[in-house]
Amino acid sequence: MQRTSDQASDTKRWGAGALVFAALAMVGGMSNAYVISLLTIVLLFTFLGQSWNLMLGIGGQLSIGHALFVGIGAYAVAILNIKYGVTPWIGLLLGAVIAGFVGAVLAWLSFRFEVRGIYFALLTIAAAEFARIMFGGWDYVGGMQGLFYQAPSGTMDLGMLRGDARFYYFVALALAAIGVAGTELISRSYWGYVWRAMRDDDEAARALGVRTFRHKVLVVSISAATAAIGGGVLGLVQGAIFPDSIMGMAISVDVLIGPVVGGLGTAFGPLVGSMAAIPLHHAMGALGDSLGLPGLNSVAYGAVLILVVWFLPDGIWPAIVRLYGAIQLPARGRISQLRKAEE
Amino acid sequence: MTALLEVKNLTKAFVGLVAVNDVSFSLQAGRITALIGPNGAGKTTCFNLVAGALRPTAGQVLFEGGLLEREPPEAVCRMGIARTFQIVRPMKDMSVLENAMVGAFSWTTNVKEARDKAYESLENVGLAGKANARTDQLTLPDRKMLEMAKALSTRPKLLLLDEVMAGLRPTEAAGVVGVLHRLAESGLTILLVEHVMRIVMEVASTVVVLHHGAKIAEGKPSEVVADPAVLESYLGAGFHA
Ligand SMILES: Nc1ncnc2c1ncn2[C@@H]1O[C@H](COP(=O)(O)OP(=O)(O)OP(=O)(O)O)[C@@H](O)[C@H]1O
Ligand SMILES: [Mg+2]
Numbered sequence: 039m040q041r042t043s044d045q046a047s048d049t050k051r052w053g054a055g056a057l058v059f060a061a062l063a064m065v066g067g068m069s070n071a072y073v074i075s076l077l078t079i080v081l082l083f084t085f086l087g088q089s090w091n092l093m094l095g096i097g098g099q100l101s102i103g104h105a106l107f108v109g110i111g112a113y114a115v116a117i118l119n120i121k122y123g124v125t126p127w128i129g130l131l132l133g134a135v136i137a138g139f140v141g142a143v144l145a146w147l148s149f150r151f152e153v154r155g156i157y158f159a160l161l162t163i164a165a166a167e168f169a170r171i172m173f174g175g176w177d178y179v180g181g182m183q184g185l186f187y188q189a190p191s192g193t194m195d196l197g198m199l200r201g202d203a204r205f206y207y208f209v210a211l212a213l214a215a216i217g218v219a220g221t222e223l224i225s226r227s228y229w230g231y232v233w234r235a236m237r238d239d240d241e242a243a244r245a246l247g248v249r250t251f252r253h254k255v256l257v258v259s260i261s262a263a264t265a266a267i268g269g270g271v272l273g274l275v276q277g278a279i280f281p282d283s284i285m286g287m288a289i290s291v292d293v294l295i296g297p298v299v300g301g302l303g304t305a306f307g308p309l310v311g312s313m314a315a316i317p318l319h320h321a322m323g324a325l326g327d328s329l330g331l332p333g334l335n336s337v338a339y340g341a342v343l344i345l346v347v348w349f350l351p352d353g354i355w356p357a358i359v360r361l362y363g364a365i366q367l368p369a370r371g372r373i374s375q376l377r378k379a380e381e
Numbered sequence: 382m383t384a385l386l387e388v389k390n391l392t393k394a395f396v397g398l399v400a401v402n403d404v405s406f407s408l409q410a411g412r413i414t415a416l417i418g419p420n421g422a423g424k425t426t427c428f429n430l431v432a433g434a435l436r437p438t439a440g441q442v443l444f445e446g447g448l449l450e451r452e453p454p455e456a457v458c459r460m461g462i463a464r465t466f467q468i469v470r471p472m473k474d475m476s477v478l479e480n481a482m483v484g485a486f487s488w489t490t491n492v493k494e495a496r497d498k499a500y501e502s503l504e505n506v507g508l509a510g511k512a513n514a515r516t517d518q519l520t521l522p523d524r525k526m527l528e529m530a531k532a533l534s535t536r537p538k539l540l541l542l543d544e545v546m547a548g549l550r551p552t553e554a555a556g557v558v559g560v561l562h563r564l565a566e567s568g569l570t571i572l573l574v575e576h577v578m579r580i581v582m583e584v585a586s587t588v589v590v591l592h593h594g595a596k597i598a599e600g601k602p603s604e605v606v607a608d609p610a611v612l613e614s615y616l617g618a619g620f621h622a
Contacts (some may be wrong), residue, residue, distance in 0.1 A: 173384070228490040235483040238472035245432060247458035247487025247535050
């Protein structure tokens with residue numbers, strides 16, 4: 039009985055996801071350049087948010103230095119492509135492998151020496167800042183002046199991942215879809231179960247046979263590798279990369295906004311959160327510029343974040359799910375459930 | 382008869398207090414043994430030592446004849462020793478069913494297999510009807526049963542139960558006693574900490590009594606309750622309380 043209801047809600051979730059992405063594909067076919075470029079960033083940060091979400095929302099490990107992995111991916115693609123003409127596909131793969139390795143080493147060393155929780159998070163910041171300064175002083179990769187891609191010729195080339203803005207929109211859309219579906223699949227796989235168990239209670243998980251040490255290293259490594267893929271594409275979309283922007287603290291923060299606002303540990307949260315936060319950031323930026331108040335975007339952004347975290351501490355998406363449940367249930371005459379849903 | 386678990390001269394000293402003091406006992410396979418003693422006697426500490434959650438100050442634990450030495454809790458579990466926590470520790474953002482699935486992943490990576498095992502464990506403890514509930518919707522006795530289901534999912538050879546029946550109504554406790562007997566008949570070895578003497582008399586074939594960290598008696602339930610040292614330790618504890 040329970041099993042069938044599980045399956046029913048599975049089908050619903052996947053159906054809803056497919057609909058959302060079909061709608062986004064249509065939007066990509068119709069919208070103007072501004073909307074396209076804005077949504078491309080939204081979708082890329084949905085994917086990056088998923089990567090971060092995997093690590094904290096499912097694996098229970100906090101990173102505030104995801105810019106490190108984003109930057110590794112961006113540089114791997116850019117160096118190979120700009121200096122050697124190698125296809126970004128290879129760069130993405132290599133970047134993912136390197137970032138996955140760096141993440142694994144960082145996690146292994148930290149957890150081995152009992153650097154956990156907030157101290158691990160501080161270590162990720164330190165590692166990202168170290169990498170940013172190192173890349174800034176490294177002439178081979180352009181130092182602080184960064185690396186520039188050739189302007190796209192306008193003809194689409196899937197093999198070289200080059201094309202116009204609309205092309206990158208669909209690349210970002212595909213990544214976001216992979217991110218959402220991947221999170222959903224992982225969270226219901228063997229890894230997902232043991233990761234959520236160690237997230238909720240490390241000691242209890244160990245007592246049930248979960249080898250939490252290796253699983254923590256694994257989740258950090260996979261999160262790092264996926265962040266590098268997002269970073270590689272982000273660099274291509276932006277057309278240039280600089281250590282201060284691609285490896286800066288701002289990226290680390292932008293990566294976590296989506297899942298925090300949208301709903302930690304959920305498959306749709308990072309999408310919903312990015313959809314809400316990034317356009318707001320841009321709109322406030324534009325408003326601030328026109329009013330001659332250049333800091334307005336940051337202030338408004340911060341205020342909205344505080345409001346969301348204050349009033350919807352588990353994020354927008356779970357609140358929507360609860361609201362939906364509250365509307366649905368009384369119709370089936372289960373009022374008592376409504377009270378539970380409201381708790 | 383072979384001993385599944387052998388505890389030899391087990392000692393654990395905390396700062397200023399010896400919680401377990403030179404305790405030895407062994408568990409026969411397929412039997413239910415009760416570990417009793419007043420509050421603070423060292424029962425939970427004993428569990429922690431066997432389960433690898435604490436390192437002994439001295440003494441040894443042998444499981445299936447092999448020495449457990451510095452094995453971390455997850456390794457001990459994978460060898461076949463599962464434990465419940467006296468202070469329940471549900472994974473709070475996972476459903477009852479998902480909680481019960483975690484243990485199964487110590488022997489399978491197949492989600493369906495884990496889910497089937499979890500249902501079986503939940504059925505064993507009478508929680509199958511609440512499989513999709515959140516853990517914070519469970520009553521405390523149900524959470525204790527969930528602890529037991531989680532442990533059962535690991536397919537243990539030895540099950541360490543720390544006061545799982547506390548708070549159960551007599552009829553419910555009788556049901557759990559029945560479950561324990563069935564599990565023991567199917568070959569599972571059980572060591573349980575239990576304060577209600579009536580339950581101890583019903584389930585256990587052997588009782589080990591701890592007091593101030595030391596073993597003061599061991600034997601059949603009927604012998605142990607008649608032991609003057611045991612009576613005194615409980616009465617003494619009563620006067621202090
Ligand atoms: N980690 C620890 N550090 C210091 N002292 C501890 C620690 N764990 C337990 N103790 C002490 O060791 C003694 C034995 O505790 P333990 O929890 O093993 O008793 P118990 O027999 O399980 O009691 P109860 O019936 O109350 O559960 C107590 O005095 C307790 O305060
Ligand atoms: Mg205890």
